[in-house]
Amino acid sequence: GAVVSQHPSWVICKSGTSVKIECRSLDFQATTMFWYRQFPKQSLMLMATSNEGSKATYEQGVEKDKFLINHASLTLSTLTVTSAHPEDSSFYICSVRWVFSTDTQYFGPGTRLTVL
Amino acid sequence: GDSVTQMEGPVTLSEEAFLTINCTYTATGYPSLFWYVQYPGEGLQLLLKATKADDKGSNKGFEATYRKETTSFHLEKGSVQVSDSAVYFCALSLLSGSARQLTFGSGTQLTVLP
Numbered sequence: 001g002a003v004v005s006q007h008p009s010w011v012i013c014k015s016g017t018s019v020k021i022e023c024r025s026l027d028f029q030a031t032t033m034f035w036y037r038q039f040p041k042q043s044l045m046l047m048a049t050s051n052e053g054s055k056a057t058y059e060q061g062v063e064k065d066k067f068l069i070n071h072a073s074l075t076l077s078t079l080t081v082t083s084a085h086p087e088d089s090s091f092y093i094c095s096v097r098w099v100f101s102t103d104t105q106y107f108g109p110g111t112r113l114t115v116l
Numbered sequence: 117g118d119s120v121t122q123m124e125g126p127v128t129l130s131e132e133a134f135l136t137i138n139c140t141y142t143a144t145g146y147p148s149l150f151w152y153v154q155y156p157g158e159g160l161q162l163l164l165k166a167t168k169a170d171d172k173g174s175n176k177g178f179e180a181t182y183r184k185e186t187t188s189f190h191l192e193k194g195s196v197q198v199s200d201s202a203v204y205f206c207a208l209s210l211l212s213g214s215a216r217q218l219t220f221g222s223g224t225q226l227t228v229l230p
Contacts (some may be wrong), residue, residue, distance in 0.1 A: 004159065034217075043120075043205070043220040044160075093159065095218075105218060107152075107160040 003027045006108035009076050014116055015082055021079045021111045023094030029074035030096040034105065035067075038091040050077045084115040118143045122206045122221035129196055129228050137191040137224050139180075139206035147208035149173075149182050149189040150218070153202045161203070163191075196228045 007022045023033055031052050036044040048069050049057045056069035066088075068080040081088055091112050095105040123138040141147065142196040151163040151173070162175030169184035178193045189206060 006159075041223070043222040044218075046217060046219075049217070095160075105164065106162075109157070109159040 003106040004094065004108040006092075006094060006111050008111060009109065010112040010114075012114045012116065015085055016083055018080055018082045019084055019113060021081075021092055021094075021113075023077045023079070023096075023108055025075045025096045025106075028096075028098065030077075030098075031074065032097040033071060033077040034095045034097070035069060035077075035079050036095065037092040038093060038110070040091075044093060047079075050053055081113065084113070086115045089115045117183055118147070118208060118219050120206050120208055120221035122204075122224055124222070124224070125229060126225035127205075129226070131228055131230050132195045133199055133228075134199055135191070135193040135196045135200075135226070137204055137206075139189045139191065139221060141187050141189065141206075141208050143187075143208055143210060145210050146209045149180070150207040150209065151178070151180055151189070151191050152205040152207060152220075154198070154205065154223075156202070159160065196226075198228045198230050201226055201228045 002058045005024045011019055028044050033050040037046045037047050038044045046059050047062045050069050050071040052071045052074050066082055071077040091110050093106045093110040098104045119142045121140050145214045148167045150165045152160040153163045154160045164175040166173040166182035172181045176189050180189050203223045203225050205223045207218045209218050
């Protein structure tokens with residue numbers, strides 16, 4: 001069964017609005033979650049590393065004020081795209097790192113965001 | 117910086133054909149190497165991995181060998197099935213700060229025809 005869930009699976013919003021995407025670890029507690037962005041026919045690009053109880057670590061070039069990450073519990077991390085614009089349209093994927101294996105990540109099914 | 121290069125797709129094969137998807141990497145340290153698979157409408161799933169040179173990862177008939185001398189981790193399967201149709205991602209993992217981070221290749225779309 002699924003280890004990681006994301007909600008919603010797809011969302012369409014108007015330009016200028018904010019959208020929240022949830023990532024839940026279903027089978028175990030996750031101190032670390034990752035957020036990726038995937039453009040059509042391209043690879044996954046790491047946006048940020050989300051650590052429970054502390055501020056997220058953003059990759060170079062990712063605006064932390066635009067992509068707000070909150071990891072409030074050991075099973076939930078949220079990504080909020082603030083003041084969304086059409087160029088933010090993408091596929092957003094989260095992953096959860098299994099604490100007993102530093103190499104193993106479990107991925108969510110992704111959220112398709114379309115900004116009109 | 118660290119990077120992964122994999123063969124461009126799409127790749128279309130007939131059922132029972134032999135599959136090779138090439139993957140090469142550039143890394144400053146000693147990475148772990150992975151193949152992930154993404155079936156339509158689903159999240160990425162770990163297919164196989166290798167953590168050191170000459171290791172062979174295998175799963176579901178797929179194999180890949182960590183070749184340090186050629187910095188490669190090519191994915192192979194002797195006889196593909198229609199159910200293998202998916203996007204395949206090669207990735208490497210290196211320690212960055214306190215956590216290992218994944219760097220992905222661009223993905224290769226595989227379609228297997230009956």
